[in-house]
């Protein structure tokens with residue numbers, strides 16, 4: 001196949017929310033930019049995660065861009081928490097509204113990105129890609145921005161014998177585009193993270209029998225999802241600026257009252273009342289009810305106990321309730337949010353299978369095997385999550401200065417400057433990369449913050465006719481207060497010195 005070569009100012013990998021906003025900003029700087037996307041459309045994680053029940057666990061009014069006042073005023077969300085379908089519609093609306101598609105290339109997978117420099121100051125990235133038809137091409141760009149997402153490489157967990165399974169097998173993170181009807185089917189679902197709990201609730205409404213294989217019980221708080229009441233959304237929009245600035249001040253980027261009192265400042269009944277109030281309100285703000293839930297073991301225990309009591313209240317079978325009760329530190333793993341998950345286990349057709357001790361022994365033609373017992377099913381759903389944070393980046397052959405491979409640099413784990421840049425990889429940026437708050441925060445807010453910083457940085461370089469920027473090794477080990485200094489000075493100062 002013929003190879004074509006193009007020279008651009010910037011190349012962005014990924015057309016999810018990060019890639020779209022990055023393109024918007026680089027276009028405004030007047031840079032020749034192209035976005036390369038493996039999927040056939042925009043949306044990133046929301047393009048792929050089409051499993052039944054898929055829904056965002058951040059409220060729709062906050063899981064949305066804030067960079068355009070017109071956009072946030074004109075778009076209408078239908079529910080407090082948006083479904084996958086609605087979020088994908090929003091992503092498509094943004095792509096059309098800001099005329100982004102003209103600079104996007106779909107159905108194309110980036111396979112490698114190699115940095116080279118012709119002299120000390122001038123360097124560029126040579127990015128190779130392959131489209132669906134197997135045609136390869138190469139683009140050269142001064143700046144390379146990886147907007148590849150944090151949860152984009154599905155973890156298909158190498159279950160032995162899975163290829164022998166007689167029925168269909170689906171992964172929540174790469175779900176087919178057509179609707180899968182589980183009516184009257186016996187289904188096994190493995191995994192009880194955010195995807196697993198949402199899929200469980202939805203599939204249980206159809207399946208004749210559902211086995212849920214749980215290795216670790218999670219803390220799950222109710223979403224209290226509901227359609228917006230007439231006028232409610234407009235009221236939020238009228239004070240959108242206040243909501244956004246409150247969100248930016250919160251640790252997880254979700255607007256909430258910032259509580260400064262520890263749990264110990266309240267009597268047990270006052271604590272109970274406060275927990276109950278946030279539980280009834282629904283959503284991730286439950287974790288911010290007291291200032292010290294993530295700092296003090298005793299306080300943490302009070303939150304864990306509250307949730308365990310709610311589980312025992314809802315789930316009729318005491319054994320199942322016990323299995324659903326997490327024994328880990330509350331909030332240590334990302335809190336899950338859903339509607340009716342615990343109640344789902346009151347259905348006669350739903351069985352929780354504890355695999356903490358024995359794991360999944362293998363998958364045979366009939367279904368999963370645990371401790372010698374075969375669970376006969378017609379379909380298998382893997383809700384086993386992702387090769388998170390580094391998975392997608394490591395799948396691409398990325399080589400920096402002097403041929404340094406990213407996989408070698410990260411052999412003992414990823415090191416970055418604030419999740420934005422990597423020493424040894426000049427002019428390469430990662431949006432919400434490893435080491436940044438990313439999925440522990442409201443992703444849309446974190447994306448906007450990183451994109452604004454990257455475009456500001458590139459603009460700064462352009463103004464000074466500087467060609468190269470690179471994080472220093474020491475910038476990779478900064479923490480706390482140093483972070484602010486690095487953002488404000490070090491990296492910029494570094495580029496000024498070129």
Ligand code: NA7
Pocket residue numbers: 151157158172190191192193194195196215216334355359360383384385386439
């Ligand atoms: P998660 O949260 O990583 O959940 C994956 C689940 O799959 C979790 O329950 C895992 O159990 C389970 N898992 C993974 N591998 C295995 C094997 N080999 N055997 C049994 N069980 C396994 O991914 P999600 O897709 O649910 O959610 C991703 C993000 O989406 C989430 O963080 C939010 O940001 C939204 P484990 O807990 O490891 O014992």
